[in-house]
Amino acid sequence: MPIYRCNQCGFISEDTSAPIGSKLPCARCSAASTVYDTVFYVEKLLERYVAALREVKALQQNDPAPEAPAAQQAAPEPAPPALLDADMRNTKLLATPEQHAPLQAWFQSRQIEARFEHALVDTSGFFDDAACLIGDGYALFGELMERVCFAYRKSHSGVNLELGNLSQKDAQAINQLCRQLYSHTFFARYHYQKPEKIVRLTLQAAPAMRQFFDGGWLEWYAFIELLKQTQAHGQAFSCARGVKVVFPNEDLHELDVVCLPQGQAPVVIECKSGEFRRDIDKYLRLRKRLGIERSRFIICAADLTQEQASGLSAMYELSFVNLPMLALHLAQLARLAA
The missing domain is CATH 3.40.1350.10 (Trna Endonuclease; Chain: A, domain 1)
Known part of the structure; x- marks a missing residue:
């Protein structure tokens, strides 16, 4: 089920009419809001919550509080952070x-x-995360970006990547990137044929994804x-x-x-x-x-x-x-x- 949260007013809603990865106006304040798959959205939120919880525990271990009476030593678990709070990347x-x-x-x-x-x-979406992955490894991922961009220009529905001629390390890195982009909905489908070492990608029809691969x-x-x-x-x-x-x-x-x-x-x-x-x-x-x-x-x-x-x-x-x-x-x- 697609879901969005408005970063202007905090309104949360489900919307079955909008494709995942697109933007639609908030039902409360009309600000542009990105639509995500609900399962993926919850997974990302939990990742951030777990990371924040680890950081809190690490700080508590590095700076222990004075010993308190036994009756006061038990403290409640820290509450989950607000959904996409301002502290998350401002x-x-x-x-x-x-x-x-x-x-x-x-x-x-x-x-x-x-x-x-x-x-x-x-930056509440995943465009910046994906861009950093691509940019940091562009020497290896440049051909993938060129192939995807070419497919969009020619109105092709997908891209097949043959990894058999690459080293195991490079092939693994490209396959992992494709899988990560798929998990963030940058591709509509991802399939890896292990015996042939071929990655099959189906492109997203959403304009936001086309713009991203076309230089965004x-x-x-x-x-x-x-x-x-x-x-x-x-x-x-x-x-x-x-x-x-x-x-x-x-x-x-x-x-x-x-x-x-x-x-x-x-x-x-x-x-x-x-x-x-x-x-x-x-x-x-x-x-x-x-x-x-x-x-x-x-x-x-x-x-x-x-x-x-x-x-x-x-x-x-x-x-x-x-x-x-x-x-x-x-x-x-x-x-x-x-």
């Missing part, structure tokens, strides 16, 4: 107008209209990396994804990932999982119109080598990185600002 904090307000003010000060979709930074995963990966580096250096910030900016002459552009650390200029990341060279001039002009230093306007291209990225950065007034280089570049920006 979902409620990120997906609010208030969190976006500093970015809004920054653009307004430059006579630029910024249009935000607050739900795009909602890279935006999520860059967004999470940016949050990690900003939080690691204790910086207050405002962040957004998919920001539509309208200049005074009514030119419209979309910025994939934007973060505004307090007291600094924004960091903009444009994410490219395919061909991007024809867009270089567009990004040069956009960077200059925004008035951002070249080091803070980043083109993250998944298929670049380190040598290619360094060469392009030397040729153009932009910062080109691949996935392994992204975290290093962001950490350097944070250190320079500290």
